[in-house]
Amino acid sequence: MENRELWERLNMDLAKHDEFLAPLPQVFTELFLNRKNRPAAMGYFDAVVGDVHGIRVHELFAMKEAGAKVFSTFCVYVPEEIVVATGSASIGLCAGAQFTVSSGEKLLPRNLCPLIKSTMGFKLDRICPYFQVSDWVIGETTCDGKKKAWEILNEYIPTYVMDLPQKKDAKDAQLWEEEVREFAAFIERETKVDLTAENLAQGIEKINNKRQALQRLASLRKHNPAPIHGLDVLVINQLAFFDDPVRFAAQVNALCDELDVRVKEGVGVAPADAPRILLTGTPQPLPNWKLHALIEQTGAVVVGEETCTGERYYKDMTEPADNVTDMLANIAKRPLKVNCACFTPNQGRIEDISYMAKNLQADAVIDCTLQFCQPYGVESYFVGRAMEGTIPYLRLETDFSAEDQGQLLTRIEALIEMIRA
Numbered sequence: 578m579e580n581r582e583l584w585e586r587l588n589m590d591l592a593k594h595d596e597f598l599a600p601l602p603q604v605f606t607e608l609f610l611n612r613k614n615r616p617a618a619m620g621y622f623d624a625v626v627g628d629v630h631g632i633r634v635h636e637l638f639a640m641k642e643a644g645a646k647v648f649s650t651f652c653v654y655v656p657e658e659i660v661v662a663t664g665s666a667s668i669g670l671c672a673g674a675q676f677t678v679s680s681g682e683k684l685l686p687r688n689l690c691p692l693i694k695s696t697m698g699f700k701l702d703r704i705c706p707y708f709q710v711s712d713w714v715i716g717e718t719t720c721d722g723k724k725k726a727w728e729i730l731n732e733y734i735p736t737y738v739m740d741l742p743q744k745k746d747a748k749d750a751q752l753w754e755e756e757v758r759e760f761a762a763f764i765e766r767e768t769k770v771d772l773t774a775e776n777l778a779q780g781i782e783k784i785n786n787k788r789q790a791l792q793r794l795a796s797l798r799k800h801n802p803a804p805i806h807g808l809d810v811l812v813i814n815q816l817a818f819f820d821d822p823v824r825f826a827a828q829v830n831a832l833c834d835e836l837d838v839r840v841k842e843g844v845g846v847a848p849a850d851a852p853r854i855l856l857t858g859t860p861q862p863l864p865n866w867k868l869h870a871l872i873e874q875t876g877a878v879v880v881g882e883e884t885c886t887g888e889r890y891y892k893d894m895t896e897p898a899d900n901v902t903d904m905l906a907n908i909a910k911r912p913l914k915v916n917c918a919c920f921t922p923n924q925g926r927i928e929d930i931s932y933m934a935k936n937l938q939a940d941a942v943i944d945c946t947l948q949f950c951q952p953y954g955v956e957s958y959f960v961g962r963a964m965e966g967t968i969p970y971l972r973l974e975t976d977f978s979a980e981d982q983g984q985l986l987t988r989i990e991a992l993i994e995m996i997r998a
């Protein structure tokens with residue numbers, strides 16, 4: 578089946594979809610393909626982006642025809658291992674496009690985080706085949722904006738909401754474990770597949786392998802000169818949320834093999850004195866590449882992301898166990914190690930940033946918050962205070978539009994000049 582036929586069968590608005598995708602090839606060529614000295618193994622990821630609404634959507638559609646279900650998630654706390662164990666698909670759908678923000682604003686307040694408005698807009702506009710192929714959205718009670726948006730989204734697509742606690746005390750951990758068990762029962766009901774020690778162990782292993790591959794890639798970035806651009810790693814991290822986990826892990830490992838050689842030979846994508854930047858803050862969902870592109874345009878290199886499109890997604894593994902009960906307990910434990918600003922207190926995130934800055938030999942930390950994101954915006958106070966006097970620090974606020982690019986670039990350039998001085 579051709580892509581267009583598939584999109585029609587998924588009830589997409591083809592004219593609007595054409596309009597949305599039209600600029601992508603040029604943008605991707607300018608930002609990615611035209612860069613010199615990219616690893617050859619980026620070819621796979623380039624091909625996935627090149628056909629971003631094609632191959633993988635066909636796969637998901639075929640899975641559904643064979644009886645599986647597709648579950649869309651919007652947060653790294655949702656345990657994809659459980660879905661994968663049943664042979665169904667879990668795809669991360671956070672959206673990072675300005676194109677759909679105005680549609681989202683038809684139902685949502687304008688002064689709401691663009692990530693939520695963009696996501697809603699993709700569903701209203703029917704231009705995301707991943708949304709269209711999904712049977713369920715799995716929401717969660719993280720920030721207030723998302724929590725309330727699920728109620729509206731539920732009118733367009735069935736939306737299941739996981740109740741995530743706001744603190745990490747023993748009683749919160751217990752509540753979350755119960756929530757994970759209820760979610761597991763929901764997935765069993767929906768997929769008509771029982772979780773067994775065997776299939777759940779396989780689900781855990783597949784997702785752990787994916788996370789391990791991403792960890793391996795992240796740790797290669799601590800070398801100087803940096804063997805890969807931050808922008809390339811960002812796109813890989815973004816694809817991690819919806820590619821097939823087994824194939825994806827193999828491709829990331831193949832890339833790491835190539836980078837191992839680069840490191841051994843002292844080959845980098847930037848000179849050894851290029852300023853090294855650690856980015857922290859809100860996630861950068863596909864296709865939002867703005868900040869990485871601006872930072873690397875100055876000659877600096879992004880060496881790490883303390884974000885959910887970075888370290889927070891893959892830094893912890895799910896411990897294996899012998900039986901389903903213990904496996905579900907371990908599945909519940911892993912995400913509670915993730916330090917999202919939706920939790921209070923969230924001192925662990927400050928420790929993560931400090932550790933990453935040191936481990937990655939960063940020269941500066943850029944803390945970037947999406948406009949109207951209250952949890953990360955408020956938490957910037959603690960991030961700034963912890964960085965003060967230890968490492969150059971810049972706080973930025975932005976959205977998905979191109980309007981503030983000049984202003985952002987000026988501020989980033991000033992930081993880079995200060996580092997170089």
Ligand code: SF4
Nearest residue numbers: 651652653719885917
């Ligand atoms: S920033 Fe927080 S709410 Fe957003 S995806 Fe990450 S963990 Fe979930």
Ligand code: SF4
Nearest residue numbers: 690692720859947950
């Ligand atoms: S970026 Fe902030 S406001 Fe937006 S969805 Fe994530 S936590 Fe919520």
